[in-house]
Amino acid sequence: MAEFKLQIAIIGAGLGGLAAAIGIARAGHRVTIIEQAPLLGEIGAGIQIPPNSSRILKNYGLLDKIESLSVRPNDFIIRSYRDGTILSRQNMVPYVEKRYGVPYLHIHRADYHRILVAEAERLGVKLQLGSTVTKIDVGTTSVQIRDRPDFHADLILGADGLKSICRESLLGHVDPPHLTGDLAYRIVIKAEDMKKHPDLRELTEKPATNYWMGPYGHVVCYLLQGGGLYNVVLICPDNLPEMMNTIKADLQEMRGFFAGWDPKLKTLLGLVQETTKWRLLNSEEMESWSHPNGTFALLGDACHATLPYLAQGAAQAVEDGAVLGALFEHIERKSQIPDVLTIYERLRKERTTRVVKGSTSLRDIFHMTDGERQEERDRQLTQQEPFEGYPNPWADPVFQEYLFGYDAFAEADMAWKRYKMGAFPGTAGHFKSNL
Numbered sequence: 001m002a003e004f005k006l007q008i009a010i011i012g013a014g015l016g017g018l019a020a021a022i023g024i025a026r027a028g029h030r031v032t033i034i035e036q037a038p039l040l041g042e043i044g045a046g047i048q049i050p051p052n053s054s055r056i057l058k059n060y061g062l063l064d065k066i067e068s069l070s071v072r073p074n075d076f077i078i079r080s081y082r083d084g085t086i087l088s089r090q091n092m093v094p095y096v097e098k099r100y101g102v103p104y105l106h107i108h109r110a111d112y113h114r115i116l117v118a119e120a121e122r123l124g125v126k127l128q129l130g131s132t133v134t135k136i137d138v139g140t141t142s143v144q145i146r147d148r149p150d151f152h153a154d155l156i157l158g159a160d161g162l163k164s165i166c167r168e169s170l171l172g173h174v175d176p177p178h179l180t181g182d183l184a185y186r187i188v189i190k191a192e193d194m195k196k197h198p199d200l201r202e203l204t205e206k207p208a209t210n211y212w213m214g215p216y217g218h219v220v221c222y223l224l225q226g227g228g229l230y231n232v233v234l235i236c237p238d239n240l241p242e243m244m245n246t247i248k249a250d251l252q253e254m255r256g257f258f259a260g261w262d263p264k265l266k267t268l269l270g271l272v273q274e275t276t277k278w279r280l281l282n283s284e285e286m287e288s289w290s291h292p293n294g295t296f297a298l299l300g301d302a303c304h305a306t307l308p309y310l311a312q313g314a315a316q317a318v319e320d321g322a323v324l325g326a327l328f329e330h331i332e333r334k335s336q337i338p339d340v341l342t343i344y345e346r347l348r349k350e351r352t353t354r355v356v357k358g359s360t361s362l363r364d365i366f367h368m369t370d371g372e373r374q375e376e377r378d379r380q381l382t383q384q385e386p387f388e389g390y391p392n393p394w395a396d397p398v399f400q401e402y403l404f405g406y407d408a409f410a411e412a413d414m415a416w417k418r419y420k421m422g423a424f425p426g427t428a429g430h431f432k433s434n435l
Contacts, residue, residue, distance in 0.1 A: 005029050006334065009143055009153035011133055011166055013040060016300030016317025017159030018116035022060055023325015025123035033120070034143060034151060036160075038130040040117055044109040045188045046224050046231030048209070048311040051100040051404040056322040058102055059409060065115050070105040071223045073209045076394045078381065081214025084262035087381040090395040092209075100404050106209070106222045106231070133160070136169040141295040155337055156296045157324070159317070162281060164302035170291060177281035180307060182217075182363070185234040185254055187275045191227055194271065199264050204230065211366070214261055218309075218366040221268075232268065233308070234258065235366075238279055245279040280307060285353060289345050294338025297345070299324065304352035309366065310359035310393065312403065316352050319408045323347055326412030339427040343415050346426065351406070358393065365391050 006029045010017045013035040021031045049057070049066065057063045076090040096104045121127065128151070135144040136156060143151040158166025168175050194200040203210065203221065212219040217236035224231050236257050240247060254277075255269050283305045290297035300317030307313075327340045368374040377391045384390075388398040418424040 003332065004334075006154040006328070006331070006337075007152075008032070008155050008157065008328075009034060009151055010157045010159055011035075011143065012158065012160035012300075012302070013037070013117070013127065013129075014159060014161060014300065014317070015113060015116060015314045016321055017157075018113070018120050019056070019318040019321030020157060020159060020299060020324050021120045021125045021321070022116065022123060023321050024328045025120065025125050026060070027325055027329035027331075029328055030124075031120075032126040032128055032151065032153070034128050034131045034133060034145065036130070036132050040113075040127070040129065041110065045186050045229075046106055046222060046233075047109045047112055047314055048222075049105040049107060049112070050312065050315050051096055051102045051104055052406045052408075053315040053318050054102040054105060055100070055406075056318055056408055059322070060119065062115060062119055063102070066105065066107060066112065067103070069111040069115075069225065070107040071207045071225070071227060072103050072105060073207050073222055075208045076211075076392070077208050078211045078213060078392055079262065080378070081212045081218075081261045084212065084264055087213075087378055088392040088395060090386075090392060096404070104404075106207075106224055108224050108229070111225075133165050136166060136296055138291045138293055138296045154334055155294075158296070158298040158302045159300050159321075161301045162283060162305045164298070166296075166298055167283070167286070167302050170289075170296065170298060171286070175283065177283050177305070179238065180280045180282050181238050182235055182280045182307070183238040183240060184278050184280055184308070185232075185236075185249055185275050186278065187232040187234070187272055188224070189230045189232060189268070189271050191223065191230050194230055194268070197267050199267055203264070203268075212262060212265065213366045213368070215369040216367050217257065219258070219261075219265060232272075234269075235280075235309075240277065240279050245281065246276055249275045249277045251275075281305075282307060285356070289349065290341040292338075294341055297341045304349075304356055306352075306356040306359045307363060308359070309362040310355065310403075312355050312359065316355055319351075319406065320344075320348055322408035323412045326409050327416065330412075330416045339419065339424075342426045343412075343419060343424060346424075347411050347415055355403070358399065362393060 008024050008031045010021050010033045013033045025031045057066050072093050074093045078088040092104050132146040134146050160166050162177050191204045194204050207223045209222045220233045222231050289303045299320035381391050386395040390396040393399050
């Protein structure tokens, strides 16, 4: 635990902001989360917690609570869109826990968020809700809030997501998200309704992550909440009207796009009574995540938003928070904050860039139209042992290790040791012996 207390302001109470708050509060510092929403409560449905996240949750003492509300997928299965033929299967239970020491989990986003909020509050993190940020003043290290007094801190962390006020404040100009060409239908179906249909029973009896790959789209499904709910995400081309990012779905249109796919999907989508379609947006890579004076930095989707295809967006935000927390456990005085932010960005930026690019490239792999490239992809999946660059990234032995084997705390600890030796590039190299 740090030997003195800093005042840290975190803007945004999403998963990344909460992970950072927990980590920094565990290090002994005072943390206030400034959140625009008047009440806390996550919308959405399922979310995947890969081992690189569950390792952090275990360190925080939260893994048992998370697991009690989660489902462990036995396998990752990639299927052909035409008839559901299995093209690739990657074992997850028991393989992942034996290989990486922690499980791969599926959980409802609201349950995940609620557990992190409770832990943050237990650690003394203050939640200032109903607070709309209008400006970040890096000179005075203060947050200007509409109709409320300014909030002053030693450091401001922007964790306000893709449509980030903090990002624009750091850049110094408006920076709206850009179109990706895709949209998502997010659906939750009662498993008991699926069990009434013999062709769907298989999907509910053994927990698994099922992907269907097809022309211009894909489908991902998995069980939630003890197997009582079935989470379905459909990805297809964006046809939303301009200036509208969410809209109530036309079920006939939704079913029409997937009409020629696996008959099981036709039955499954026949159970959907209503849903919404969401435009998938993204942002450009930033040159830097922090202000040169060391008073302001970004984390999570505010600085490295990613498409959801690799199921790593929230995990990368949680990693950001864990690295920040670990570094602030080591910090010895306020003057080291700029160096801490330099180390944080050096540790995180290259990794998140690779993950973002990996997720984007997965779209091209999943959405191939029928033809020679698709046939070669399917041949590799069905006939070859996994190799570096394998079309199933969760089975790719190199990329899987890169994703799942990451230890945020070990990375931060090793970086701090280098810093203390004066060997971490770009830092001022202050240490106690210079006082």
